[in-house]
Amino acid sequence: MSADAGRPAPTPPAEQRVAALEALLTERGLVPEGFIEEITRRYETEIGPMNGATVVARAWTDPAYKQRLLADGTAAIAELGFGGAEGHLMVVVENTPAVHNVIVCTLCSCYPWPTLGLPPAWYKDPPYRARMVREPRALLAEMGCELPGDVEIRVWDSSAEARYLVLPQRPPGTEGMPEAELAGLVTRDSMIGVARL
């Protein structure tokens, strides 16, 4: 540490600090070969919102599944093969013409990894976390999700063990569309609740 308190040494970019930590942990034999690449690959290709979209499309096309999903999200999501870290206690909240749900984590970045993957940067940054609990209607409108004044808004702050997934309303004009095609319509934003389809 610098002895010259008046002129602190510059902080190198995060990239350089990551490399320093990685090098030291690797020298201590703590980083298995290929581990970092494998973690990165999994979150980039396997664990993402396409999983949540599969769940939503099934709920839209199978009323019995939807009922199970709303009654016990964790079990119904596991039926489709998704579960694990940050998905142990899933609560699915349903949007209707009268009710709009939206999720946030004001204290950190809690998010349902198995169904939505890692959260986008804006979800973890201060403006969203500060404002969604204080002025949800105004913030949703600002983000392009304008709701009629009589639609009730339910904000869910993931402050304990439950992780939330919003079940968006099925878009009009999609009757008879096959499940796989429906899944392609479901966006990450609609499952966080900052967009309607």
Added chain:
Amino acid sequence: MPAAGRLGRVFRVDGIHDLGGMQGFGAVAHSPAEPVFHEPWEGRARALTEVVAGAVRPNGGEFRHAVERMDPGHYLTSGYYEHWLTAAATLAVEHGLVTRAELEARAGGRFPLSGAVHAPPVAEAGLEASEPRFAVGDRVRVRDWHPPGHTRCPRYVRGKEGAVVRLDGTHSLPDIEAHTTARRYEATYSVRFDAASLWRDGQRGAWVHVDLWDSYLEPA
């Protein structure tokens, strides 16, 4: 680092991470199509947190608290993967995997770490409280307290009244877990608050649900 120490005494009781309701942040930098990692180092930082977690086995509370102990200025001016990098490096130093001097020598400059833990050590976790005191529909008030360590009770609901809407079983109380190997299991609830009652601003038709442990609540 005397400057950081002074900040710590002033700010760290109610951490900078407790952002719900804070004003002045401006627009959300929202993009519907955002990559998982903006730069390769973010993915590496994400994976390194797992490496450190595998070696030091922190519980969720301890890891979160390592982020919460960041210098407030650093917290607000860095993105989430830098938070995780800082927490992982802090835990690696605190658990003796690496030293700060090694990190700084290797990085070629300062390597900011999180501040010290201010919570007193937990000697007794207290009796288990796995029997829920409240049922769906009960009115509850959130205790107005400001613990010096980790907590999952957001500041913006303290002292406020709401109604229980869901019971989520029993879970380890983070306030205890973050500071000791002892565990205390308690009922957790989802509590519904009228947004207008939180902010006294007359907004209508908005409800905010917060998930809270039994200890955070008292009958209203």
